[in-house]
Amino acid sequence: MENLEALISDESIKTLVENFYGKARQDELLGPVFDEAVADWPAHFDKLGEFWRGVMFGNSRYKGGMMFAHFQLRDKLTPAHLERWLKLWWEATEATMAPQAAAAFRFKAARIAESMSLALFRDPVTGLRPLVPAPAGDPQ
Numbered sequence: 478m479e480n481l482e483a484l485i486s487d488e489s490i491k492t493l494v495e496n497f498y499g500k501a502r503q504d505e506l507l508g509p510v511f512d513e514a515v516a517d518w519p520a521h522f523d524k525l526g527e528f529w530r531g532v533m534f535g536n537s538r539y540k541g542g543m544m545f546a547h548f549q550l551r552d553k554l555t556p557a558h559l560e561r562w563l564k565l566w567w568e569a570t571e572a573t574m575a576p577q578a579a580a581a582f583r584f585k586a587a588r589i590a591e592s593m594s595l596a597l598f599r600d601p602v603t604g605l606r607p608l609v610p611a612p613a614g615d616p617q
Contacts, residue, residue: 481578481581484575484577485534487530489574492573493570493574504565506558507561529582533581533582547596547597551597554597566582567583570582
């Protein structure tokens with residue numbers, strides 16, 4: 478088994494991110510969400526590259542709140558969005574990565590999707606979508 482760091486470079490992560498988001502932005506389900514959420518795609522690509530470097534190797538300059546950013550979009554997201562995201566991610570990894578690297582990226586993406594699904598769509602106790610806290614001073 479080859480060392481993943483030998484198979485995954487900053488350039489290959491950049492290619493993967495650009496390939497994936499190029500397709501996701503054109504997707505009828507994901508595209509509108511991305512169009513609304515991202516104003517500066519070149520800067521976002523850089524941030525996403527750092528995010529994925531951190532996910533894969535733990536050594537990244539990524540300083541963001543990935544879950545918080547997505548939680549802000551929760552009223553626009555459904556489980557179908559995560560399913561589509563994973564499908565397109567699988568396709569992008571297959572198109573841009575060596576098989577072992579693609580499998581590693583897919584594994585990490587599946588774990589992220591699972592965490593996001595729990596955070597966005599299910600309360601751990603009731604199994605229901607989590608409630609949004611009422612704004613301060615709002616009678617319930």
